[in-house]
Amino acid sequence: xTDQPSDEAAAVRGCPVMHGGGDLTRLYGPDAAIDPQGIYxxxxxxxxxxxxxxxxxxxxxxxxxxxxxxxxxxDNPLQFSRDSRIWRDWQEGGVEETSPLIQMxxxxxxxxxxxxxxxxxxxxxxxxxxxxxxxxxxxxxVTHFANKQIDAFAGKGSADLVGEYAEYxxxxxxxxxxxxxxxxxxxxxxxxxxxxxxxADALEHNERIMQILGELAERKRVxxxxxxxxxxxGHDAGLDEEEILSHLRLVLITxxxxxxxxxxxxxxxxxxxxxxxxxxxxxxxxxxxVVEEAMWNSPPLAVLPGRFATADLExxxxxxxxxxxxxxxxxxxxxxxxxxxxxxVSVHGNQSHxxxxxxxxxxxxxxxxxxxxxxAVDVLLHRLPGARLSVPRGELTSTASTWEARLDTLPVEFAxxx
Numbered sequence: 001x002t003d004q005p006s007d008e009a010a011a012v013r014g015c016p017v018m019h020g021g022g023d024l025t026r027l028y029g030p031d032a033a034i035d036p037q038g039i040y041x042x043x044x045x046x047x048x049x050x051x052x053x054x055x056x057x058x059x060x061x062x063x064x065x066x067x068x069x070x071x072x073x074x075d076n077p078l079q080f081s082r083d084s085r086i087w088r089d090w091q092e093g094g095v096e097e098t099s100p101l102i103q104m105x106x107x108x109x110x111x112x113x114x115x116x117x118x119x120x121x122x123x124x125x126x127x128x129x130x131x132x133x134x135x136x137x138x139x140x141x142v143t144h145f146a147n148k149q150i151d152a153f154a155g156k157g158s159a160d161l162v163g164e165y166a167e168y169x170x171x172x173x174x175x176x177x178x179x180x181x182x183x184x185x186x187x188x189x190x191x192x193x194x195x196x197x198x199x200a201d202a203l204e205h206n207e208r209i210m211q212i213l214g215e216l217a218e219r220k221r222v223x224x225x226x227x228x229x230x231x232x233x234g235h236d237a238g239l240d241e242e243e244i245l246s247h248l249r250l251v252l253i254t255x256x257x258x259x260x261x262x263x264x265x266x267x268x269x270x271x272x273x274x275x276x277x278x279x280x281x282x283x284x285x286x287x288x289x290v291v292e293e294a295m296w297n298s299p300p301l302a303v304l305p306g307r308f309a310t311a312d313l314e315x316x317x318x319x320x321x322x323x324x325x326x327x328x329x330x331x332x333x334x335x336x337x338x339x340x341x342x343x344x345v346s347v348h349g350n351q352s353h354x355x356x357x358x359x360x361x362x363x364x365x366x367x368x369x370x371x372x373x374x375x376a377v378d379v380l381l382h383r384l385p386g387a388r389l390s391v392p393r394g395e396l397t398s399t400a401s402t403w404e405a406r407l408d409t410l411p412v413e414f415a416x417x418x
Contacts, residue, residue, distance in 0.1 A: 027063065027303065027327075027402045028056045028198065036302060036400040040065055040332035049316030049336075053327075055402055056198050057099050059089060061306070061325040062318065067336035067354065069316040070328045073307050074359035077115040080307035080326060082361060083107060087308050088323025100198035103206050104305040104403065105325070110246035112361060119360060121237050126247055127364045129231035133177050134368055142372050145172040145182075146379040154383065157416030158390060160409045161271070162264050165380065167193075170259040170372055174252060179227035180216055188212065189260070192253045197401045206249075213248045217241070251365065257404070258300035259369040262355075264407045265298040266290050266373055267380075268396065271389045271412055281381055287374045289348055295355035296347045302331035303403050304357055330354040331405070387414035 025043060026032060032039060040063075043051035049066030064070050073080040084107045089095050095102070107113045111122035149169055153159040171189040175182050191205035216229055224230040228251070232244050239247070269290050270277050279285035307326045314320070333354045335343045347353070356363040363369075381387075390413040397408045 024052050024054045024060070026054045026058070027061075028054075032402070033400045036405055037331065037335075040329055044332065044336075048318070050318040050320075050326075055327070056101055057095070059095055059099070059101055059325075061327050062315075062320060063303070063327055063329050063332075064315070065329045065332040065336070066316050067333040067339045070330070070333040070354055071358060072315065073326060073328060074354075074357055074361070077119075077360055079310055079313060081115055081310050082113060082119075082307060083115060084113065084306070084308060086310065086323055087325055088321070089325065091323065098203060100200070100202040101305075103195045103198070103202045108246045108250075109240075109243045110250045112250060115360070122239070122243065122247065123360075123364065125232055125235040125237040125239055126251065128235065129228050130251075130365055130368060132231060133228055134371070138173070138177075138368065138371055139375055141173050141176045142169075142375040143379055145169055145176075146376050147383070148172075150380065150383045154417040158411065158413045160411050161267050161380075162407055162410045165376075166260050166264040166267060166410075168260070169376055170263065170369075171256045173372055174256055177228050178216065178248070178252065179220055179225050179229050180212070184212060188252065189256060192256050195253055196257045196403055198403075209249055209252065210245060213245055213252070217244055217248065254363070255365050255369060258363075259372050261300040261404055261406055262291070262294060262298075262369065263373045263376055264410060265294040265300070266377060267410055268298075268407055269294055270377070270381075271387070271410065272393045272396070274388075277388075280377075281385070287377045288370070290377075291370055291373055292349075292351065292353075293347060296334050296350075296353045297343070298405070299330045299334060299353065299355035301355075301403055302329070302400065302405050304328040304330050304354075305403065328354070328357070330357070384412075384414045387412045 025039060043053070043063065044065045049064065049069045051063045051065060053061055053063045055061050064073060084090060084105050111119050111126060114122065146169060149165050153164050159165065168186055168189050171192070172182055172185045175185045175188070188209065191208050194205040195202050195209070217233065220227070220229045220233060224233070229248060232239055232247055270280060276285065276290065280287065280290070305327055307328070309320045309322055309324045309326065311322050312320070320326070334340070356366045390411045396410065398405045399408055
């Protein structure tokens with residue numbers, strides 16, 4: 001049976017908690033970094049499917065914890081818009097332009113920030129070009145860079161598969177798909193991670209990304225090629241300069257950070273379960289099933305920013321006011337006891353998780369990201385036969401920010417290769 005919120009909690013589930021203060025839970029800081037799932041469970045018990053929280057800078061928001069409630073938000077852009085220009089705290093000056101939250105929530109001329117026809121026009125430019133790239137040898141690019149990454153540590157007989165493999169591989173592939181020099185990959189990966197993480201340096205790292213992408217767009221106008229950047233420049237949707245740069249930024253940051261995080265989680269599942277590892281090596285299991293499991297239990301974005309209420313309404317028994325910010329707990333929704341009473345039961349074949357969000361704004365690069373992960377795992381297992389986890393499973397740790405929880409390290413050992 002699902003825990004019901006207390007009478008006291010029920011009394012504050014309307015707007016007084018959001019608009020009159022109160023001792024709210026912070027989704028950032030040292031405590032939130034250690035046990036985000038524990039925080040989600042406590043909030044669910046206290047408030048139910050929707051809980052009041054504070055984001056970085058003590059900015060108020062509603063955290064949607066319920067699976068059905070998240071689906072309702074994702075599927076109804078007329079009630080829950082992605083356009084942050086209607087965000088009341090922003091309109092009233094409660095959020096500064098230099099806030100790290102702006103990198104994730106602020107309005108930009110991209111498809112994520114808009115709804116309706118403007119959204120469809122811009123999204124079509126992205127999806128058309130991603131579809132073209134998907135047919136242009138992603139396997140070749142992933143295999144090339146995966147082998148280069150492995151070459152760097154194969155002779156040692158040990159490696160951290162997060163820091164030496166998963167953390168940078170997706171960005172190296174994206175540099176090739178964007179038409180960027182591979183040498184930019186490490187700098188861009190570090191900056192993308194900092195933008196997602198937030199903190200005082202997020203704005204500086206975002207500016208670095210925009211500078212690199214601006215120079216890329218200028219170069220591709222003169223020297224077009226078979227890449228995502230050239231495709232955006234020439235698409236019949238007629239994107240202007242700001243729209244082009246915003247979409248380069250959007251795809252680069254989201255595709256890299258989510259794919260690198262998910263790749264690390266898939267590798268964690270493989271190397272912490274010898275039966276699963278043996279099944280993959282023998283061919284009795286396939287990688288796609290492991291990816292599916294990771295998307296249910298460790299989605300690459302734990303919390304999805306953000307939606308804004310277009311009118312006063314009710315969600316999960318909670319009164320939401322026009323202009324309120326909602327953030328969607330994808331990790332919490334995936335283990336909602338209302339739809340998944342036993343989180344330990346296999347989810348094989350069930351793709352109804354929230355990992356790729358949903359509705360009109362569902363991740364357009366899901367197939368490309370999954371392809372990168374599956375190829376990266378295949379190459380790794382082929383190159384490092386006999387690789388095994390080199391520390392007890394219980395010693396593996398993760399660190400969370402507001403939006404994601406990332407595996408810190410995944411140390412393995414194997415026979416050194418000459």
